[in-house]
Amino acid sequence: VLAVVAALVAATAVSGQSQAAEPLQSLVPVPVSVQAKSGVTHTLTASTKIYTAAGAEGVGTFLADLLRRSTGYPFPVSAASGTPSDGISLLLSGAPSSVGQQGYQLDVNAGNVVLRANTAAGLFGGVQTLRQLLPAKVESATVQTGPWTVPGATIVDHPRFTHRGAMLDVARHFHSVSAIKKYLDQMALYKINYFHWHLTDDQGWRIAIDSWPRLATYGGSTQVGGGAGGYYTKAQYQEVVAYAAARHITVIPEVDMPGHTNAALASYAELNCNGVAPGLRTDIEVGYSSLCVSKDITYKFIDDVVREISAITPGPYFHLGGDEANATSDADYQAFMNRALPIVKKYGKTVLGWHEFVKTTTDTAAIPQYWGTTTSNATVQAAVQRGNKVLMSPANKAYLDMKYNSSTPLGLSWAGFIEVQDAYNWNPGTHLSGVPESAVRGVEAPLWTETIVTSADLEFMAFPRLSVHAELGWSPWSTHNWESFKLRLGAQAPRWATMGINYYKSTQVPWE
Numbered sequence: 001v002l003a004v005v006a007a008l009v010a011a012t013a014v015s016g017q018s019q020a021a022e023p024l025q026s027l028v029p030v031p032v033s034v035q036a037k038s039g040v041t042h043t044l045t046a047s048t049k050i051y052t053a054a055g056a057e058g059v060g061t062f063l064a065d066l067l068r069r070s071t072g073y074p075f076p077v078s079a080a081s082g083t084p085s086d087g088i089s090l091l092l093s094g095a096p097s098s099v100g101q102q103g104y105q106l107d108v109n110a111g112n113v114v115l116r117a118n119t120a121a122g123l124f125g126g127v128q129t130l131r132q133l134l135p136a137k138v139e140s141a142t143v144q145t146g147p148w149t150v151p152g153a154t155i156v157d158h159p160r161f162t163h164r165g166a167m168l169d170v171a172r173h174f175h176s177v178s179a180i181k182k183y184l185d186q187m188a189l190y191k192i193n194y195f196h197w198h199l200t201d202d203q204g205w206r207i208a209i210d211s212w213p214r215l216a217t218y219g220g221s222t223q224v225g226g227g228a229g230g231y232y233t234k235a236q237y238q239e240v241v242a243y244a245a246a247r248h249i250t251v252i253p254e255v256d257m258p259g260h261t262n263a264a265l266a267s268y269a270e271l272n273c274n275g276v277a278p279g280l281r282t283d284i285e286v287g288y289s290s291l292c293v294s295k296d297i298t299y300k301f302i303d304d305v306v307r308e309i310s311a312i313t314p315g316p317y318f319h320l321g322g323d324e325a326n327a328t329s330d331a332d333y334q335a336f337m338n339r340a341l342p343i344v345k346k347y348g349k350t351v352l353g354w355h356e357f358v359k360t361t362t363d364t365a366a367i368p369q370y371w372g373t374t375t376s377n378a379t380v381q382a383a384v385q386r387g388n389k390v391l392m393s394p395a396n397k398a399y400l401d402m403k404y405n406s407s408t409p410l411g412l413s414w415a416g417f418i419e420v421q422d423a424y425n426w427n428p429g430t431h432l433s434g435v436p437e438s439a440v441r442g443v444e445a446p447l448w449t450e451t452i453v454t455s456a457d458l459e460f461m462a463f464p465r466l467s468v469h470a471e472l473g474w475s476p477w478s479t480h481n482w483e484s485f486k487l488r489l490g491a492q493a494p495r496w497a498t499m500g501i502n503y504y505k506s507t508q509v510p511w512e
């Protein structure tokens with residue numbers, strides 16, 4: 001059936017007939033299997049209802065809210081009994097087992113639309129596919145004129161990797177709750193299911209900690225370039241967690257340590273070995289700061305921070321950073337992790353860290369996030385041999401803060417320029433030697449914000465590349481083909497325009 005997709009895409013490419021590509025050929029990420037029902041369409045009307053199985057009400061409400069905005073139709077949501085013959089049904093029975101915990105089957109018939117999955121997360125993914133099958137104006141925040149027609153099809157789909165993530169650094173430049181919600185909305189459309197929130201770094205501490213209040217009030221009071229910075233209250237943090245959860249996105253908080261800690265060291269003199277607080281920093285130097293490894297107060301501090309953040313984090317993960325600890329000796333780094341890692345466990349969380357931390361532990365549940373630029377890494381390979389799973393974020397492929405080319409106005413270039421095709425041109429399942437597909441947990445696209453200030457900046461770096469990494473994390477490798485991908489990517493443009501996304505109009509992509 002993959003051939004069906006390929007054939008559809010090829011037909012468009014060959015005939016060149018389509019200014020606006022058919023929606024079944026334009027899905028990102030491309031599904032495992034798309035079977036068109038020729039001559040069949042389904043049109044949403046003012047009387048279309050949404051039916052939900054028990055447990056699918058939240059997904060039903062999300063879909064209704066989305067469709068109401070642009071269609072102006074009421075879309076009442078009610079309990080499904082059996083398989084309704086009209087409307088849109090979100091069912092938690094009858095999905096093929098092949099779709100697993102995150103996949104779905106979507107049947108678009110003339111009389112009804114039936115979405116089936118084994119979990120609400122699976123239904124949510126199917127809703128994103130249905131959304132992309134509707135005209136781009138469905139993304140409008142104001143009422144538009146129809147018709148709201150969906151092509152007839154059966155789509156059976158599931159992700160290649162369980163973890164598809166996006167990271168945002170809010171430490172270098174603070175990003176408001178509303179900016180984060182906007183980004184979460186954009187992630188959801190591409191079936192991204194983890195939001196890694198880089199909350200602390202040398203230039204800023206962005207989350208209120210009751211037992212160490214100066215971290216936020218002082219440590220959060222500036223940012224790169226010297227602006228006002230900012231921090232989230234616990235209520236705001238929980239508001240983001242809930243907003244993400246409604247989009248089936250799990251929040252992974254990161255508190256980077258022992259390096260990247262100048263904001264904390266500046267806030268509390270006792271965290272420094274010499275007992276002297278350094279000044280706040282607004283430059284973009286890395287590798288100069290370290291918590292004091294030999295002091296007990298350091299681990300009291302970590303215990304308090306991990307406990308307070310874990311208490312407001314329903315997801316099972318905590319990211320401890322661990323990168324670029326150039327101001328910490330190897331022995332100190334080991335000694336530090338020997339005490340820090342058990343604290344994360346004590347509060348019931350599974351630890352993630354930038355990959356170098358995994359050399360300090362034999363815990364096979366620990367998840368190294370590979371951010372290097374080479375295709376072989378002894379530390380990561382050794383962890384994989386012990387049984388660890390790896391999250392892939394190679395900086396020269398997956399970093400959203402790298403410039404597209406030499407004239408990109410924002411971003412850095414230490415890992416190289418990453419044009420859209422470069423971002424697409426790697427295989428997470430074979431990228432690192434000694435790290436087979438079975439040892440890869442997924443793909444994450446990090447966005448560091450040394451140069452990123454506004455939502456418009458963020459969008460310019462994330463789009464289109466976030467959609468590229470979403471496809472790499474979801475779609476089967478057998479579908480990997482730049483010539484067809486670039487057409488599907490180009491077909492996203494009207495949607496992004498409607499959503500007001502400030503995307504980079506790469507000349508590599510035939511934008512619609």
Ligand code: TNX
Nearest residue numbers: 286323324354371401412448
């Ligand atoms: C390296 S990647 C860092 C970050 C910077 C980034 C800029 C990593 C784990 N650390 O501190 O923001 O480069 O691209």
